[in-house]
Each structure stands twice: as structure tokens, then as C-alpha cells.
Amino acid sequence: xxxxxxxxxxxxxxxxxxxxxxxxxxxxxxxxxxxxxxxxxxxxxxxxxxxxxxxxxxxxxxxxxxxxxxxxxxxxxxxxxxxxxxxxxxxxxxxxxxxxxxxxxxxxxxxxxxxxxxxxxxxxxxxxxxxxxxxxxxxxxxxxxxxxxxxxxxxxxxxxxxxxxxxxxxxxxxxxxxxxxxxxxxxxxxxxxxxxxxxxxxxxxxxxxxxxxxxxxxxxxxxxxxxxx
Ligand code: AP5
Ligand code: MG
Numbered sequence: 580x581x582x583x584x585x586x587x588x589x590x591x592x593x594x595x596x597x598x599x600x601x602x603x604x605x606x607x608x609x610x611x612x613x614x615x616x617x618x619x620x621x622x623x624x625x626x627x628x629x630x631x632x633x634x635x636x637x638x639x640x641x642x643x644x645x646x647x648x649x650x651x652x653x654x655x656x657x658x659x660x661x662x663x664x665x666x667x668x669x670x671x672x673x674x675x676x677x678x679x680x681x682x683x684x685x686x687x688x689x690x691x692x693x694x695x696x697x698x699x700x701x702x703x704x705x706x707x708x709x710x711x712x713x714x715x716x717x718x719x720x721x722x723x724x725x726x727x728x729x730x731x732x733x734x735x736x737x738x739x740x741x742x743x744x745x746x747x748x749x750x751x752x753x754x755x756x757x758x759x760x761x762x763x764x765x766x767x768x769x770x771x772x773x774x775x776x777x778x779x780x781x782x783x784x785x786x787x788x789x790x791x792x793x794x795x796x797x798x799x800x801x802x803x804x805x806x807x808x
Contacts, residue, residue, distance in 0.1 A: 588693035589614055589668030591800065592675070594771060595701035597759045598708040598715070599785050600792060601672045603724045604701070607793050609670040611802050617659055618672035619652060621722055626655075641750055644758030646676055646766070653683045660687065677766040681773045698774040699796050701785035705760055712756045716745040730789060 589612060593601045602618060609616035623641060626634030633655060640647045656674050659665065675681040688694050703711075714727040720743030725732050733739050750759065774780040781799040785792055 588666070588688065588691060590671065590688060590693060590695050591668070592671045592695055592698040592774070593701065593796075594698055594767065594774075594780075595785060596703060596705065596708050596764055596767060597756065598711040599701040599703045600789070601701060602717075602722065603730070603789055604793055604796055605670055605672040606723075608796055608800070611797060612668065612670055612800070614668040614670055615664050616672060617656070617665070617669045617674075619647075619656055619674040619676075620672075622655055622659060623647060624722070642755065644750055644755040645762055649677070649679050649683070652676075653680060656680075656684075657687050675770050676763065678769045678773055681770050695774065695777070695779055697800060698771075698780045699799055700771055700780060700782045701792065701796075702782050703785040705764065707786060708760065709753075709756055712751045713753060715748065715751055717748060718743045719746050 591608070591612060591614075593605055593608070595601050602620075605616045605618065623634070623637040627638045627641070628634070633651060636651060637647045646652070652674070656671075660669060671684075675684055685694065711726060711729070714729075716725045716727060716732070717723065718725075718738035718741060720738065720741045723738050723740050724730070725738075725745060732745060736745050737743070738745060750756070771780055783792060783795045783799060787795070
């Protein structure tokens with residue numbers, strides 16, 4: 580249990596299908612909230628790069644577009660939540676992905692006297708998701724996100740922010756994208772329903788410009804046009 584004088588944890592969940600824009604929006608929203616951006620996909624990709632036991636296990640599922648089993652995913656996420664920089668809260672991207680993960684998060688937060696404050700669902704139709712993923716490029720250094728059609732870098736093949744080489748994710752091959760869509764969209768609907776029942780679900784139209792989606796997300800969090808810190 581959290582000590583009585585501890586600051587409350589601010590936990591916000593970004594929900595949305597593969598390619599809906601979670602990774603594009605999360606760094607901006609996290610900066611406004613003053614909490615770290617925690618993405619289970621990024622944690623798994625780092626584990627794969629490191630060749631750790633979690634990475635070796637996760638790779639098998641990720642390259643097939645399948646969810647990594649809950650026991651591995653939940654343990655990794657809870658470990659990340661216990662880091663010092665998450666003491667005041669986190670912006671979650673890509674977790675929870677199914678009802679079991681949502682319930683495990685509720686229990687872990689309740690033990691700290693906290694709960695999910697808001698869940699923001701970025702809504703984009705499936706056919707648009709497939710189009711976006713086939714033209715996505717990410718930076719090799721930090722995973723900053725670009726799109727050849729809708730959000731190109733200033734210099735071809737280079738990240739605007741850190742100059743690193745842009746690469747395509749292994750799981751953005753058309754077959755893997757189709758598998759991810761088929762496997763993830765229905766369990767995401769369960770997660771949305773879970774948070775709707777708790778009264779913390781807000782939907783944002785993800786088919787607008789990236790800037791407009793940012794403004795709508797900040798408005799739902801009642802942050803408005805507050806300058807980034
Ligand atoms: P993860 O990395 O989380 O992948 P995902 O959910 O499939 O989501 P993406 O990262 O593909 O999309 P995004 O919403 O971040 O979109 P982005 O901003 O990049 O997970 C990868 C894998 O790890 C999973 O398949 C699974 O195996 C495993 N995993 C992760 N979490 C797990 C969990 N909780 N449980 C079990 N397994 C887990 O944008 C996409 C493109 O669109 C970009 O090119 C971008 O520039 C463009 N774009 C963004 N916004 C707009 C806009 N408004 N208009 C036009 N284009 C836009
Ligand atoms: Mg992402």
C-alpha cells in the first residue's frame with residue numbers, strides 16, 4: 580500500500596489498433612502530462628535487440644503478429660511501473676491489450692491506491708490502419724515515427740530528431756499486419772468495454788491531421804493548449 584503522504588499516480592492509457600497513431604502521439608502527450616511514455620511494444624523490441632530471455636520469447640510471437648503471452652507481458656509491464664520515474668504516473672501505449680491485462684493493471688494500481696484516470700481511444704478504420712503501416716518508417720535510435728505518405732522526414736531516410744537511419748519494422752510486412760489486425764482488434768474492443776464500464780473511456784477521431792489528433796487528446800485530458808514543459 581502507498582504511504583498516506585505519497586503523491587497520487589496519474590495513469591493514462593492510449594488505446595487504438597495497430598497504426599492508429601499511439602506511438603506518434605504518446606511522446607507529445609506524455610510530455611504534457613509530465614510522466615514517462617511506457618510502450619510494451621518498445622520494451623519488447625528493446626528486449627529482442629538485447630537478446631534477453633524475454634526478447635527471445637517475445638520475438639517468436641511478434642514476428643507472427645501475435646500477442647506475447649500475458650504472464651510475460653504483465654510481469655514486464657509491472658516491473659517497468661515499479662521504476663522510480665513512474666512513481667508519479669505513466670502514459671501507457673499498447674498495454675493493456677486484452678481484458679486479463681486490464682484487470683491485472685487495475686489490481687496492481689489498486690495496491691498503490693491508484694486507478695486508471697483516463698483511457699483515450701484513437702479511432703481509425705481497419706483499412707486505413709493497413710495503409711498507414713505499409714508506409715511507416717521508424718528511427719533506429721529511438722523509434723520516432725514517420726510515414727512516407729502522411730508524415731515524411733525532412734531528409735529522406737534520416738530521423739528529424741536524432742539523425743539516425745530510418746528503418747521499417749519487421750512486423751510491418753503485409754502478412755504480419757493482417758495477422759495483427761485480425762488478432763488484436765477484437766481483444767481491444769474488450770479493453771474499451773472494460774474502461775467504458777469504469778466510466779473513464781474517451782474516443783478521439785484518429786483520421787484527422789496528427790496535430791488535430793494531439794489537440795483532441797489534450798482536450799479530453801483537459802490540458803488544452805498548455806505549452807510543452
Ligand atoms: P506495438 O509496437 O504496440 O504495435 P501496435 O499496437 O501494432 O501498434 P503500432 O506501433 O503498429 O501502431 P501505433 O498506434 O503506435 O501507430 P504509429 O504512431 O506508429 O506492438 C508490437 C507487437 O508487440 C505486438 O504485435 C505484440 O506482438 C507485442 N505486444 C506489444 N504490446 C503487447 C501487449 N500488451 N500484449 C501482448 N503483446 C504485446 O503510426 C502508424 C503510422 O501512421 C506511422 O507511419 C505514422 O506516421 C502514421 N500516422 C500517425 N498518425 C497519423 C495521422 N493522424 N494521419 C496520418 N498518418 C498518421
Ligand atoms: Mg507504436
